[in-house]
Amino acid sequence: MKLSVQKTLEQVKSVLISSKSTGPDPVYFVFKELEHEKWANITIIQNGKIGIEYPKTFGHYHSTNVNETYQVLAGEGVMQLNKKHINEGKWDPALVDEVYLIKAKAGDEIVITPEFGHSWSNTGDFPLITCDNWTAGHHPSDYEEVEKHHGLAYYLTEEKGKAKAIPNPNYRCSPDPIWITAEEFAKLS
Numbered sequence: 262m263k264l265s266v267q268k269t270l271e272q273v274k275s276v277l278i279s280s281k282s283t284g285p286d287p288v289y290f291v292f293k294e295l296e297h298e299k300w301a302n303i304t305i306i307q308n309g310k311i312g313i314e315y316p317k318t319f320g321h322y323h324s325t326n327v328n329e330t331y332q333v334l335a336g337e338g339v340m341q342l343n344k345k346h347i348n349e350g351k352w353d354p355a356l357v358d359e360v361y362l363i364k365a366k367a368g369d370e371i372v373i374t375p376e377f378g379h380s381w382s383n384t385g386d387f388p389l390i391t392c393d394n395w396t397a398g399h400h401p402s403d404y405e406e407v408e409k410h411h412g413l414a415y416y417l418t419e420e421k422g423k424a425k426a427i428p429n430p431n432y433r434c435s436p437d438p439i440w441i442t443a444e445e446f447a448k449l450s
């Protein structure tokens with residue numbers, strides 16, 4: 262396998278709750294060209310804290326109308342999903358219709374349909390390692406709106422040893438997040 266992405270703290274600071282926070286650096290790595298029939302990429306997200314926030318991936322939407330499947334190989338994390346708000350056929354990126362915060366552990370699989378933006382946060386004490394089947398690549402526009410709004414709709418932070426979701430004020434209004442396990446989420450579809 263080959264290293265395809267190494268995201269430094271500097272590269273993700275635009276989507277953090279505070280751009281001045283310090284923490285694990287690089288924040289995460291993505292490897293591609295796995296010798297495995299089902300999976301295309303492995304992502305390794307460092308554990309620890311960036312200020313009050315859990316280390317996370319940048320977050321993105323897909324411009325291709327294809328599902329993506331993730332499996333957690335090791336560690337514990339929360340996958341944030343933001344459902345696109347469509348108004349008269351047009352995406353309004355400052356609003357989201359639904360927010361899922363999916364608690365996942367090793368062995369869990371999460372299928373993401375194209376209407377959801379997504380990002381992993383490592384809420385555990387060890388690196389979070391996930392694999393996914395995404396082979397369509399990414400266009401810069403997949404990240405644009407997330408960067409413009411300084412992250413997805415919620416920041417995943419730690420308070421008194423527990424995960425706490427803080428609304429991102431750069432969205433006009435966000436629905437309350439739905440905390441759910443990966444198993445429960447799989448039953449919804």
Ligand SMILES: [Fe+2]
Nearest residue numbers: 321323329395
């Ligand atoms: Fe994706």
